[in-house]
Amino acid sequence: MPSTILACLVGAVIANKLGSPLSEDPVFQKRLTEGLVQLKNEKVHKDSKEAKRSVIIFLIAIIIIVTYATLISKKIGLIESPTIARNQVIMAIMLLAAMVISLISKVKLNDIPNMSTFKSGMSACICVLGVAWLGDAFVSNHINEIKEAAGGLLNQYSWLLAVVLFLASMLLYSQAATTTALMPAALALGVSPVVLPT
Missing domain, CATH: 1.20.5 (Single alpha-helices involved in coiled-coils or other helix-helix interfaces)
Structure with a gap:
């Protein structure tokens, strides 16, 4: 760089x-x-009222989520036993915000599936979340077999964990999902916590 x-x-x-x-x-x-180069016309973009409203709704949703996460955090602790966990609140509030934006901002719902952001988001949901959950479910349900097969080998050669993480991240399409799925398994196999971050 x-x-x-x-x-x-x-x-x-x-x-x-x-x-x-x-x-x-x-x-x-x-x-x-000669017409080999074309100048782009300068276009002045002006945001519509609906676009501004949608941004305000999105910001309000973020403020609600951050406030709730702060109130249920262990350091603040104003809500000791929350009814809904933080991750579920994020999903619920964001889905609610999407519904309100769709209703108030006059979004053409039929055009949403054809938008590039929707297509990339759905492909991310399928490729990352689906495959990551599948990998996590597989590791969680076969942890005993994994312990028997790889426990001794990883205890002797802890550097092989890096190879396993590299290969798993290619299969799961996500480094974060690989870490979530395999780090607990590595700890259960007896790999030293000092080795894991490296």
Whole structure:
């Protein structure tokens, strides 16, 4: 990264010293007249009232979630035995916010499945969450067999855990899901906690 940044800075300085503005550059002007280069029209984007409302609703939802998480935290402890856990509150509030945004902001619901953000979000749900939960369920239900097969080997060669984590992260599509699924298993196998972060 440092070499890339340095190369960009050097290139910018050289271009600034030796080059000329595009409006005065003969090569660029020639390419422009030949139609090889097209200038993008400047468009002024103005946010609609509905877009502003949706952002406000989203911010209110975040404030509610952060406030609730703070109130049930162990350090603050104003709510000692919460009815709903933090993760469930995040899902419930965000789903409620999505419903309110859809109703108030006049979102065309039929267009949502065709939006790029929806497609990428759903692919993330299927690829990451589904496969991660599957992997976690597999490890949790076969922990005894995993202990028997890998316990002695990992105790002798703890560095093999890095190889296992690398291969599992390719299968589960998520480093976080791999950590959630395999770190408890590694601790149960007797791998030293000092080795795990490294």
